[in-house]
Amino acid sequence: xxxxxxxxxxxxxxxxxxxxxxxxxVRYDLTPNQAKVYLFxxxxxxxxxxxxxxxxxxxxxxxxxxxxxxxxxxxxxxxxGKPTKFNAVGLEESLEILLNNEKNRINELDAGxxxxxxxxxxxxxxxxxxxxxxxxKFQSLQGRNSILVKxxxxxxxxxxxxxVLGTEADFKRFYFTEFTELLNKTKSELRILTDHTPDTPHIxxxxxxxxxxxxxxxxxxxxxxxIKDDSEVIFFISNNKVKDTLAVWTDSQAFVTTLRSLFSLMxxxxxxxxxxxxxxxxxSEITYEHRLREIEQEKMILSYLQENFKILETGDNKx
Amino acid sequence: MSKTDKLKNSQKEELKNxxxxxxxxxxxxxxxxxxxxxxxxxxxxxxxxxKEGLSIIKEKxxxxxxxxxxxxxxxxxxxxxxxxxxxxLKDHKIIVFTASTITQExxxxxxxxxxxxxxxxxxxxxxLHSKLIEIANL
Numbered sequence: 001x002x003x004x005x006x007x008x009x010x011x012x013x014x015x016x017x018x019x020x021x022x023x024x025x026v027r028y029d030l031t032p033n034q035a036k037v038y039l040f041x042x043x044x045x046x047x048x049x050x051x052x053x054x055x056x057x058x059x060x061x062x063x064x065x066x067x068x069x070x071x072x073x074x075x076x077x078x079x080x081g082k083p084t085k086f087n088a089v090g091l092e093e094s095l096e097i098l099l100n101n102e103k104n105r106i107n108e109l110d111a112g113x114x115x116x117x118x119x120x121x122x123x124x125x126x127x128x129x130x131x132x133x134x135x136x137k138f139q140s141l142q143g144r145n146s147i148l149v150k151x152x153x154x155x156x157x158x159x160x161x162x163x164v165l166g167t168e169a170d171f172k173r174f175y176f177t178e179f180t181e182l183l184n185k186t187k188s189e190l191r192i193l194t195d196h197t198p199d200t201p202h203i204x205x206x207x208x209x210x211x212x213x214x215x216x217x218x219x220x221x222x223x224x225x226x227i228k229d230d231s232e233v234i235f236f237i238s239n240n241k242v243k244d245t246l247a248v249w250t251d252s253q254a255f256v257t258t259l260r261s262l263f264s265l266m267x268x269x270x271x272x273x274x275x276x277x278x279x280x281x282x283x284s285e286i287t288y289e290h291r292l293r294e295i296e297q298e299k300m301i302l303s304y305l306q307e308n309f310k311i312l313e314t315g316d317n318k319x
Numbered sequence: 320m321s322k323t324d325k326l327k328n329s330q331k332e333e334l335k336n337x338x339x340x341x342x343x344x345x346x347x348x349x350x351x352x353x354x355x356x357x358x359x360x361x362x363x364x365x366x367x368x369x370k371e372g373l374s375i376i377k378e379k380x381x382x383x384x385x386x387x388x389x390x391x392x393x394x395x396x397x398x399x400x401x402x403x404x405x406x407x408l409k410d411h412k413i414i415v416f417t418a419s420t421i422t423q424e425x426x427x428x429x430x431x432x433x434x435x436x437x438x439x440x441x442x443x444x445x446x447l448h449s450k451l452i453e454i455a456n457l
Contacts (some may be wrong), residue, residue, distance in 0.1 A: 250348075290389060293418035294345055296441035301351040304444045308358060 028098040037066045041088035048083045053069040106301040136252035147247045161189040163263045166224035213270035334339040337361045342372030343387035369393035388417040408433035
């Protein structure tokens with residue numbers, strides 16, 4: 001084995017940034033082995049299928065299949081000759097191609113939605129009627145995306161109120177998604193309970209500070225739920241960053257009411273994020289300025305009354 | 320003076336002695352304001368929280384209701400919301416009487432929803448009195 005071959009193998013066999021890149025490319029609809037072949041060609045340059053198979057320790061038949069798929073996706077190309085050699089399109093261009101492929105797929109799915117529903121409605125329903133199923137519904141949601149879709153749906157449909165309890169880490173996970181944008185735009189009454197760090201104002205910069213309070217209980221790091229209109233809730237079961245996030249959606253009144261009561265209790269005990277400690281001492285709803293104005297009002301009434309009673313007393317004395 | 324003028328004047332006379340409901344959690348203000356308004360020969364009813372105030376509003380119609388916004392638990396906004404939901408907000412002369420930091424936009428929105436007027440604390444007590452008379456006679 002030559003030195004170059006050793007480097008080629010080592011680069012793709014040990015733990016290094018290539019593996020991180022590999023994991024990231026999988027999110028762009030490449031399989032781990034497709035990503036591996038693509039990155040190999042990107043970094044090493046023109047190679048035959050046989051050389052790729054040998055360096056990456058992937059069976060030759062599978063290598064041919066992978067190369068064919070990657071060519072179809074448009075991220076590698078073949079160089080004419082015997083044997084055929086392959087090379088990769090630049091990473092930036094490839095990402096653009098993969099992204100557009102995904103966008104087109106979504107557009108096609110979206111376009112097909114109406115026909116699918118139309119077809120579905122043509123087929124008569126043979127089972128029990130929908131209105132006879134009144135049981136509490138539970139839906140398990142695994143992974144950021146499926147949770148995000150449900151959250152967005154809940155916020156869009158909300159007509160009364162949205163109550164959110166979660167740490168900043170939870171919110172950061174959904175930052176730059178439609179979820180935070182929808183939260184900012186919602187016309188429902190919004191209340192957010194979260195822990196407080198210097199990042200908080202940045203995360204909630206578009207949300208009125210009156211709607212955000214800081215959680216006093218620091219033991220609630222893994223506690224996160226969102227209630228919509230007192231009728232639906234999503235609560236996170238596994239809120240671990242390393243593992244895939246797991247949440248449960250339910251419209252069970254027992255669950256919703258319990259979490260609603262918990263939220264109300266915590267809301268009452270907590271203070272707005274822009275309050276100083278002195279203001280907090282005066283009560284969560286009452287600011288320092290507010291109290292000053294009240295005192296000023298008390299003084300005004302009092303001085304009027306004092307003045308008035310003096311006049312009355314003087315009048316009585318004269319008599 | 321014609322009979323109609325006499326009748327109008329007598330009606331105006333009646334509305335000088337107002338039946339006022341004060342909903343405010345600040346007991347100092349409610350007590351002193353009551354003393355002041357009683358000196359001016361008005362009748363006052365006090366509620367120190369929103370829930371109590373709402374039940375008094377529903378029991379009896381007052382000439383004017385002075386409503387504080389920031390109160391613990393059931394605040395002034397909740398009182399307005401409840402009346403609004405039951406289509407009763409416009410049946411009462413509700414004057415928001417608040418020391419809260421509130422924007423003009425928010426105040427205008429309250430008026431659009433059906434609140435009669437607003438008075439921001441602190442206010443000169445004589446001006447408050449004239450405003451009460453003026454609004455009650457609207």
